[in-house]
Amino acid sequence: xxxxxxxxxxxxxxxxxxxxxxxxxxxxNHLANWLGDHGIQxxxxxxxxxxxxxxxxxxxxxxxAFDYLFTTGGIxxxxxxxxxxxxxxxxxxxFVQNPEAYEVLKDHYGPEGLTEARLRMAMMPEGAxxxxxPISRAPGIHVENIFVLAGIPVVMQxxxxxVGKKITGGDRMINKxxxxxxxxxxxxxxxxxxxxxxxxxxxxxxxxYHERAYGATFVLRSAxxxxxxxxxxxxxxxxxxxxxxxxxxEPAFKSKPVD
Amino acid sequence: xxxxxxxxxxxxxxxxxxxxxxxxxxxxNHLANWLGDHGIQxxxxxxxxxxxxxxxxxxxxxxxAFDYLFTTGGIxxxxxxxxxxxxxxxxxxxFVQNPEAYEVLKDHYGPEGLTEARLRMAMMPEGAxxxxxPISRAPGIHVENIFVLAGIPVVMQxxxxxVGKKITGGDRMINKxxxxxxxxxxxxxxxxxxxxxxxxxxxxxxxxYHERAYGATFVLRSAxxxxxxxxxxxxxxxxxxxxxxxxxxEPAFKSKPVD
Numbered sequence: 072x073x074x075x076x077x078x079x080x081x082x083x084x085x086x087x088x089x090x091x092x093x094x095x096x097x098x099x100n101h102l103a104n105w106l107g108d109h110g111i112q113x114x115x116x117x118x119x120x121x122x123x124x125x126x127x128x129x130x131x132x133x134x135x136a137f138d139y140l141f142t143t144g145g146i147x148x149x150x151x152x153x154x155x156x157x158x159x160x161x162x163x164x165x166f167v168q169n170p171e172a173y174e175v176l177k178d179h180y181g182p183e184g185l186t187e188a189r190l191r192m193a194m195m196p197e198g199a200x201x202x203x204x205p206i207s208r209a210p211g212i213h214v215e216n217i218f219v220l221a222g223i224p225v226v227m228q229x230x231x232x233x234v235g236k237k238i239t240g241g242d243r244m245i246n247k248x249x250x251x252x253x254x255x256x257x258x259x260x261x262x263x264x265x266x267x268x269x270x271x272x273x274x275x276x277x278x279x280y281h282e283r284a285y286g287a288t289f290v291l292r293s294a295x296x297x298x299x300x301x302x303x304x305x306x307x308x309x310x311x312x313x314x315x316x317x318x319x320x321e322p323a324f325k326s327k328p329v330d
Numbered sequence: 331x332x333x334x335x336x337x338x339x340x341x342x343x344x345x346x347x348x349x350x351x352x353x354x355x356x357x358x359n360h361l362a363n364w365l366g367d368h369g370i371q372x373x374x375x376x377x378x379x380x381x382x383x384x385x386x387x388x389x390x391x392x393x394x395a396f397d398y399l400f401t402t403g404g405i406x407x408x409x410x411x412x413x414x415x416x417x418x419x420x421x422x423x424x425f426v427q428n429p430e431a432y433e434v435l436k437d438h439y440g441p442e443g444l445t446e447a448r449l450r451m452a453m454m455p456e457g458a459x460x461x462x463x464p465i466s467r468a469p470g471i472h473v474e475n476i477f478v479l480a481g482i483p484v485v486m487q488x489x490x491x492x493v494g495k496k497i498t499g500g501d502r503m504i505n506k507x508x509x510x511x512x513x514x515x516x517x518x519x520x521x522x523x524x525x526x527x528x529x530x531x532x533x534x535x536x537x538x539y540h541e542r543a544y545g546a547t548f549v550l551r552s553a554x555x556x557x558x559x560x561x562x563x564x565x566x567x568x569x570x571x572x573x574x575x576x577x578x579x580e581p582a583f584k585s586k587p588v589d
Binding site: 087088089090091092093094095096099100103104106107112113114115116117118119120121125147148149150151152186187188189191223225244246255256257258259260262263266273274275276277278280290292 | 346347348349350351352353354355358359360362363365366371372373374375376377378379380384406407408409410445446447448450482484503505514515516517518519521522525532533534535536537539549551
């Protein structure tokens with residue numbers, strides 16, 4: 072008997088500047104955690120260039136494959152901001168001035184500040200709903216199962232407040248973590264055994280090196296807390312039975328990733 | 331007349347820990363810059379879970395679409411390290427013990443330390459070449475146009491030294507950058523005009539906010555330095571003619587991305 076509800080999402084990061092290495096993306100990790108908190112599993116992320124055909128193809132693949140699709144980047148006023156028009160193309164909807172978005176921009180820039188460039192930010196696929204942007208006003212776009220967000224992290228993050236009202240999550244995945252101060256290969260058999268017993272629990276093993284300490288963190292994830300507790304109990308017991316020590320949670324110095 | 335040579339690459343980041351938000355990827359930006367330095371354009375990145383069918387499908391799509399394919403993650407000794415076997419599946423090659431890799435591991439762990447788990451790291455697609463791992467020894471894999479690298483950033487980065495000997499780049503893209511202290515929408519027309527004149531130059535506009543200063547950075551990229559200089563000359567002249575100031579390079583405080 073399984074009444075669990077799994078809700079999935081994909082993300083498209085649109086931007087030449089990420090692919091060229093000029094800019095480090097900061098949105099993936101934020102969105103991944105935000106979705107997890109809302110009971111939505113991020114299942115695939117693609118980073119693609121500012122190219123119409125690639126955007127259309129990628130949007131159409133991912134909006135069909137997952138419950139929700141999020142995009143970041145390319146919704147400003149300049150020639151390289153081509154996300155909105157290509158979302159319209161992907162959905163085969165007319166690309167039109169959204170009256171509500173027009174009002175938001177008029178309010179922000181004043182009627183005399185409504186240049187042609189700024190009015191591009193009111194152009195949206197027909198029938199789109201706005202996503203509120205409390206930082207710089209120009210709204211994001213919600214259309215069908217797609218959320219079109221800004222690329223600037225502080226703006227993207229502020230838009231998620233409004234997105235939270237428009238989505239319905241499923242069961243939250245719960246994480247439990249232990250760590251050991253030995254190489255992960257010592258525990259490979261045990262991990263595989265526990266993994267084989269619990270279908271509903273996924274087990275990841277992540278080695279760490281930190282100054283003179285090294286070891287591995289084992290992360291167990293499941294929407295089923297009972298199974299999760301049983302799995303972690305079995306894992307700890309097997310580690311102890313083999314004569315090793317294990318510790319709850321992440322190692323204390325974990326704050327910095329190994330790089 | 332165009333004698334330019336464009337060489338392209340894609341990257342697959344394999345790891346549930348990135349999609350769950352537990353771990354921040356640090357490999358994308360490093361690889362993007364490294365490829366750029368080697369005259370290779372990174373064109374697409376996908377982040378996918380530790381799932382066999384997704385890995386096989388993604389590898390097959392991307393190895394066909396681009397000159398080189400890089401993967402990171404999933405080549406350790408534990409049950410969740412399934413990259414190598416799925417590269418073999420994607421290529422329809424037998425998954426076998428690589429004799430050279432066996433020797434490397436025997437040398438590192440000693441004959442008595444060659445447990446079954448560690449020997450998994452010697453299993454590779456038939457006919458693969460090793461990629462040297464000066465940090466933790468277990469080698470990466472080079473097979474056809476695919477480079478299979480570790481997920482731990484310090485190990486991944488160390489493997490690139492050896493990868494550099496196995497690749498052939500094309501023309502390097504050159505970047506030139508200027509910035510202004512006005513919102514990008516003021517320059518949208520100018521940017522579009524310059525962009526329309528120079529087919530071989532791509533122009534990106536990236537707004538910045540920093541304490542009380544805000545503005546935009548314009549990044550021009552091309553493999554053709556002459557066209558690039560002409561484009562940046564035209565852009566600067568148009569900005570000045572419109573009565574605004576522009577400055578070479580990135581803004582001085584740019585070191586930190588907006589987040």
